Amino acid sequence: MSRDDWMTSGEGHPRRWAILSVLVVSLLIVVIDNTVLNIALPTIQKDLQASAAELVWSIDSYILVFAALLFTWGVLGDRIGRKKVLVIGLVIFAVASVACAFSSTPAMLIGFRALMGVGGAAVLPTTLAIITVVFPPHERGKAIGAWAGAVGAAVALGPVLGGLLLQHPQWSNWITGNDWGAVFLINVPIVLIGLLGIWRIVPESRNPHPQRLDLLGLVLSIVGLTLLIFGIIEASQTLSWTALSVLGPMLAGIAILALFIWVEAKGSHRSFDVSLFRNRGYAVSLTAVTLAFFALSGVTFTLPFYLQILRGYDTLTAGLCFLPFAIGQIFAAPQSARLVLRFGYRGVMTTGLSLVGLSMLGLATVGMDTSIGWVLFLFFIFGLGMGSVIAPASTVMQNVLPLARAGAGSAVQNTVRQVGGALGVAIIGTILATQYSQRVAGALDGLPADVPEAARQAASNSIVATDALLVSASQAGAPAGALDAVRTGAYDAFLTSSHITYFVSFTVVTIAALVVVFLLPKITPPRKESLVPADSPIDDLEREQEVDYADEFDAETRDDGRSR
DSSP states (O other): OOHHHHHHSSSOOTTHHHHHHHHHHHHHHHHHHHHHHHHHHHHHHHHHTOOHHHHHHHHHHHHHHHHHHHHHHHHHHHHHOHHHHHHHHHHHHHHHHHHHHTOOSHHHHHHHHHHHHHHHHHHHHHHHHHHHHHSOHHHHHHHHHHHHHHHHHHHHHHHHHHHHHHHSOHHHHHHHSSSSTHHHHTHHHHHHHHHHHHHHHOOOOOOSSOOOOOHHHHHHHHHHHHHHHHHHHHHHHHSOSSSHHHHHHHHHHHHHHHHHHHHHHHOSSOSSOGGGGGSHHHHHHHHHHHHHHHHHHHHHHHHHHIIIIISOOOHHHHHHTTHHHHHHHHHHHHHHHHHHHHHHHHHHHHHHHHHHHHHHHHHTTOOTTSOHHHHHHHHHHHHHHHHHHHHHHHHHHHHTSOGGGHHHHHHHHHHHHHHHHHHHHHHHHHHHHHHHHHHHHHHHTTSOTTSOHHHHHHHHHOGGGHHHHHHHHHHTTOOHHHHHHHHHHHHHHHHHHHHHHHHHHHHHHHHHHHHHHHHOOOOOOOOOGGGSOTTSOOOHHHHHHOOOHHHHHHHHHHHHHHHO
8 A cells, every 4th residue: 555545545554553652662751751750859859959949940841841842843743754853853852861861960950851852842742643644533542542551651660660770770870970860861772762663664744735833932932931930930949929039930921921822823824723722622622631731740749759758668669659550541541442432532531530639639648657558549540540531632632633734733732731741840849849848847946056057948948858957967966856856747747738739739630620521512433434334324313413523623713714
């Protein structure tokens, strides 16, 4: 079958499932990298003497650049070829990973993480765009379910892999001079495997009528997002949400982002296609998955500190605790396409969001003595919920896109979703830091006066510095009882603060569930025509309720064009 034949026959590429496996390998590094870093955060903070704000920036510098460049790489893929863009992105990602491994200061790590975001931004939308091109509509749900399941597996594989590398840091120390550099170097062999598979079987595809690059939109989005996130993270330093250094950047960022949306809505060669949001199915699905990612990003930022510092688990054991999340998502995501056929998109997505919300409430009850089995069960429920949201929501959004704009269109959903993740890390991280600093102050008051102020300040900013503070207090002559009281007070302060963040996440997920229940339209999943013979009867009510959402999207766009 020639290229033109499989593009126009409706049967999809003959090697589409092999292509999907290669794309999944390429995607793994983008997802694994973030979760590997999360499990390494306590180690990195100790080694680089990083503040809580610098830790958040080490994550968000990647996500911000990643989110801002997604639509630009999507347009470049439409223009020069998606396969080429995928290869370029993987090479940049590998080079930046090596640079991160040798970082000696928080600033270096943050900068090279941003460079990793440049490469990662080329990978995620391109893989989804190629899936949309090589799979026919009736198989995309199953393919995207497998894609989403791989994302879930990578979310948990990252902490396990990171924990294993941190548990045996000898070769990392030998190569990079630190205990954590291997969590970045591991990206290199995965990239090489992905590049080999791409070269052998992934077909080239592009838009025959590509649009121009949107440089103004790129600048506005980067500046606006950076200012907004900077203001949020600054609150963790000022311990006030109303300080001028917090409100100023936040309001400026919101204003610039509003200008960005206006420019994109009016532009003749927009890459962030605002018109997509006029389709209710697309807008609601994107809202659901974005708010779910907000909760996911916040939880994965907080939990490593609970597991490693409060529970005293080594890095490998802490990483293994994330496996139930992966198992839940791997189970739910591929099954979601079948469940959608029976219960509909609204039923499956609402159930998934409800499970995520319930897991948040469960985590808000976790204490020092809580059975680890209960914690692992909550992780499993969390994974089930995420798998039941991401796959069907992504399928809805991809099926409203014309094939020729698959790259730029998939970039829109991934951009907004990644912004949700960045906001999740920034907001949850800042709430955690501000609440902890306020609550731990009382526990620190009982320390001897000659304990160094630097040690006190570090301990008030992060739970990681508690052990170093106790050493200083012991050297200053503090009695054992006072040391135990400080440790207990610090742990209680962290637990209470983390519980508050889980309630925030629960509220966000509840809003997402309500949006899906009341606003998601009735959508009938695409089916292969051969499954329903032309002369077979179809229930009249089902025919009336069926929504061809690709046609609906085209009609809405045409109507909007006439109104303008």
